[in-house]
Amino acid sequence: MNYTNKLENYNLGVSDSAIAAIVAKAKKNSTANHNADVYKLCYGCIDLTSLNVTDSESSIAELARKAMDFGNHFPDIPNVASLCVYPVFVETAGVVLGDSGLRITSVAGGFPSSQTYLEVKMLEIAMAAENGADEIDMVMNVGQMLTGDYELLANEIELIGGEIGGYIVLKVIIESGALINPSMVRTASLLSMMAGADFVKTSTGKIPVAATPEAAVVICEAIRDYRENTGRKVGFKAAGGIKTSEDAALYYTIVKTVLGEEWLNPSLFRIGTSSAANTLLSSITGSEVKYF
Numbered sequence: 001m002n003y004t005n006k007l008e009n010y011n012l013g014v015s016d017s018a019i020a021a022i023v024a025k026a027k028k029n030s031t032a033n034h035n036a037d038v039y040k041l042c043y044g045c046i047d048l049t050s051l052n053v054t055d056s057e058s059s060i061a062e063l064a065r066k067a068m069d070f071g072n073h074f075p076d077i078p079n080v081a082s083l084c085v086y087p088v089f090v091e092t093a094g095v096v097l098g099d100s101g102l103r104i105t106s107v108a109g110g111f112p113s114s115q116t117y118l119e120v121k122m123l124e125i126a127m128a129a130e131n132g133a134d135e136i137d138m139v140m141n142v143g144q145m146l147t148g149d150y151e152l153l154a155n156e157i158e159l160i161g162g163e164i165g166g167y168i169v170l171k172v173i174i175e176s177g178a179l180i181n182p183s184m185v186r187t188a189s190l191l192s193m194m195a196g197a198d199f200v201k202t203s204t205g206k207i208p209v210a211a212t213p214e215a216a217v218v219i220c221e222a223i224r225d226y227r228e229n230t231g232r233k234v235g236f237k238a239a240g241g242i243k244t245s246e247d248a249a250l251y252y253t254i255v256k257t258v259l260g261e262e263w264l265n266p267s268l269f270r271i272g273t274s275s276a277a278n279t280l281l282s283s284i285t286g287s288e289v290k291y292f
């Protein structure tokens, strides 16, 4: 497929001042969303993330047990959308979660750099899927994005999507903090969607610049325009450095502003975070919660 030609269906320019205006408006409007209803919705959209060098079978099993038992402690709050773990822990999480309905996300394909052989990426992703991952978070080849090798990077996403497609959700991480300008963030988002991404995800959380409101606006606008052109709805995942309930409410507000209410559910909106779950629970309940 010729991705460079397909990009010609889109204006790739991004106005910095227009983005800044939308971010400023969202920041202003998000204060009205600092309430328990919004925080509950955000909580239900969380990919509860543990991607640490210290993770072990016992620590991931314990995290999964707590997520499983969540409803007994917080019956009025929707559970998180998924647990997000390294591929080697997918089976461990699956043994605990069973058929509870809690989904398993696996970062895979040479996460977080994506700098390995295509064969290794394919094998790792296939193994994660075989071991029970419901969703795969893969990093696009950022080096190829920066050098303009769009066909190579999009073909890789297409190939991986083809391997797992149909029943596994594919999230493509564009690592927006490594892209040099908003136009590149838009182009990377469009290429990911054209190549088959079910979600565009901002960041790995493993480089200094993670999710930003500006990148979120650019990605959401690309998702909106792609939907207008193709009719296909692609989800948005903000991830990396999201720590507070106010951060979550701001991403909620950006999605609502740019994409509308219909995106505000776990099938189209996710918050990837290793630290905001307790904070959101504290904001919802009104007292300090240290559940995870």
Ligand SMILES: O=C[C@H](O)COP(=O)(O)O
Pocket (backbone or CB within 6 Å): 049, 051, 084, 203, 204, 205, 206, 210, 239, 240, 241, 242, 272, 273, 274, 275
């Ligand atoms: O994919 C999710 C991110 O790795 C989470 O980043 P975080 O640890 O900064 O919350």
